[in-house]
Amino acid sequence: MSLTRSHIRATAEAYLTRHPQERETLAKLLAALDAADEPSSRATLPGHVACSAAVLDRDRRVLHVGHRASWMSGPDVLAMAHRIAAPQATLAIMGDGSLWTHEADWTRALRDLIQSYLGPRRQAGVLGAYSEPVRPFQEDLADSAWSETSEDRVPVTRSWTPEMVVGYLRTPSFAGAELFGERHPAFEDEDRALLGELADGGSLLREAREETGVVIDPVDVRAAVTVHHRSPGGASRTGHFFEVRQWKCEPRIAEPDVCDAMDWAPLTALPAGMVAYCRAGLDAYTAGARLALHFQLPGDTIAFDPGADRPRLVPDVTCGSVASRPDTALVEFAERAVGRIREWTDTSWAREDSRVWRVRNAQGGTWYVKVHQSLRFHKREVRGLRTWAPVLGAAAPRLLAADEALCAVIITAVPGRPLHGQVLGPEQERACFHQIGALARRIHQSFPARPAPDGSGPAVHKAERHLAAAHQQLAAGDAEFVRALVQQAERLDPMPWVETHGDFQLRNILFSGQPTGGRVGAGSLVSVIDLERSEPGPAVRDLVRLSDARRGRPDLFEAFMAGYGRPLTGAEETRLVIDSALDAVSGIAFGTAHSDPELVERGHRTLARLRAEHETPRSTEEEPGEH
Incomplete structure (x- = not known):
């Protein structure tokens, strides 16, 4: 965490509340906080603020002062420690070297590189060259209340990577970025190349340069x-x-x-x-x-x-089969958008045509790369991400890049886990469904409703094709029930069109946080992913696949509608029954063809539920009710 004026002031005031007698001792710090320059700036260096930790046992007998004690006034630090420490306390002063003083082949080469930029003398920030302390700290100890001393040496082994060293060198007084000015990027380029050659695996870089003349970071x-x-x-x-x-x-x-x-x-x-x-x-x-x-x-x-x-x-155990790995074109597309990718993790659904990866780049950022099974799905998702998804803010992913030739998108990560499979208590479930209803309302109201185009009723023209593809999986009477609903659908008036998600079901709805006491806790969020079926249509379209999640639970339907903000009309309820039946048959046909047993089972459940509730098709004049 970066130190700011407010952090320092809050810490100092908290300390002075407990030790008001120290205000005079901290006068210079308080004056620096009131001055124009940022007190922690290494450019103007009005003061030196460092971080450490106080370590005390249960009897408050040990005080640990570490990190930058050598930069402070030794007698003042020791006197203050004596005033605030408990009787019989032990003061532990711990320190180690730095990359400047550490002796190894790579640190000597690094020191030579720094000196080639900043001169032969070690720097002490913008104040100039470093000078050894006039008086050793051991003498300050001998003249203090802490004169009874002992010294222990503890061996410490650290492992450094080139990037860790590059990051470290942006802050120390002997190589801070402000010392190099405009030459700092050039220094870091040379730094990386040097460390890469000296680190394990550096032979790759050396051989490439010796044999082909290329310089590799x-x-x-x-x-x-x-x-x-x-x-x-x-x-x-x-x-x-x-x-x-x-x-x-x-x-x-x-x-x-x-x-x-x-x-x-x-x-x-x-x-x-x-x-x-x-x-x-x-x-x-x-x-x-x-x-x-x-x-x-x-x-x-x-x-x-x-x-x-x-x-x-x-085969690769961590990333699935070889066929599931991203090809070169997809890798190049992704890295043009987010930079060098360090990790690809296959997060596809358990069906053969699903291709999704979670990727992390060199800086630790996380995105998702998705390849659609068809150009139609690709265009749907891209349109949804560019139109209504931004209205939802953090409740939907943001589109970072899209490639129509690859049918691929790169999107931001959305917090949470799919609600599908999560085990929640009844009150928690109602709280979630209330949020889901509110989320559906936000999607449907993201743009004004508009009249439906001519011929845009239920997809009855596909019914016979889907019935033929699914006929071996259908129970006796299923086909006749669906055909009776198709006849009724042909008499329905078109409904206004709104933006819809199109696949609004629990596996595409993420939840972060835990609802408690029947209410969703602060910081929790319901969000949506998978927009490849998104397109304008009647609002009831988004209730079709969610109906299976609330089967036998009228309280969840009530919670959803409370969040949605209005009841369904009689015509919408009739359309919901018809669309649910058509979607069930379509799901059975698609799931059978694409090895998705979950989709097939959901279709069977939906048809059984609809037949139990509506074996005789409803009339549009009936009153609204829960279905």
Whole structure:
């Protein structure tokens, strides 16, 4: 957390409330808080504010002063500690070195780089060169109330990555960003390149520069494929293949004595004569695999031979099957939008045509990448994300990028988990359904209602096709019941059109937080995802798939309608029955064809419920009621 004037003032005032006698001691700090310059600024350095922690046991016998004690007035710190500490307290002063004083090959190289920019002397912020303390801290201790001392050395091992070092070097007094001015970006570029070469795996960067002349930033390297290879003679080796999508300098033959040609080639048309195990690594990369075996047999050639191609791809446990991995075009599209992606996690639904990944970039940001099964679904979702979804704010994802050729979108992450499968108490369920009703109202009122186009009634023209596709899954009497509803639908007047989600069901509704006492707690949120069926239509369209979630629970319907803000008309209730039956048959047909047993089962439940309640089709003149 960044220190601000208000943070410092609040801490100082809280301290002075308990220790008013210290106000004079803190006079300089209080004056800095009232001055024009930000007290924690490293550019003007009106004062030095540092963070540490006080560690006391249950009897308040240990006070820990750490981090920047060396920057403070030793006698003043020790005197203050004596005044506020409990009798018989022990004062622990802990410290360690810094990257400037640590002796290792990489820190010496780093120190040389810093000195090439800032000069040979260690800097102490914008005040100038660093000077050793005039008086050792041990002498201050000897002259204080804490004169009885002992010293312990505790070995500490730290692991640094290049990015951790780059981040650290933006703050210390010897290499803070303000010391470099406009040269700071150039320093960080050299810093990353240097650390990348010195870190584990730096041989990749070094070899690339020595052999091709290109300069690679370590942050742009991602592990792609590992190939366990056995040569025709029986020797084994492991080949590590890395992916780098950007670099500096133009590739060239930098070692002509060991390389006679260099050229670009499509992954789908690699040149003949490649070394077989290198070809195996590239083929595995093209297929999206992370691990491959390439065991050659005696008599096989070193060069790739299509007739003796022996790679075996190993499925990836963490990211599903090889087929579920994103292809190169999708990766490039996503990284153009969010930068280098460090992690792809398959979050697709359990059906064969669902393709969704949660991605995290190098800075830790999270997005979702979704590939639609058809251009129609893609256009629906993009339209919904660009029209009514922004009206919902945090209750819907935001569209970051869309590619019609790939039928792909990148959207922001929405907090919460799908309500489908969550176990809530009755009062909690009612609280959720009240919010769901309010959310449906916001969607339907996001734009003014408009007259329905001609011929826009229930999708009766699809009924016979869906009945034919689902006939082997239907119970006796289901088809006749649906056909009777179709006849009734043909007599209905069109209903006004509003924006609709189109697939408003619990697995597409997320809930974050826990409702308590029949009310939704502060900070909780109901939101929607999966807009690929979104399109204008009658408002009742969004009640169709939600009806299955409230079967046998009239209290949930009442909670939903309370949140929605108005009851359904008689015509809407009739349309709800018809649309629910048509959607059930469509779901059974689609779920059977696309291996989605949950969709098939929901269709069966819906038809059974509708037949039990409405075996004789309703009239539009009936009074509204719960169904």
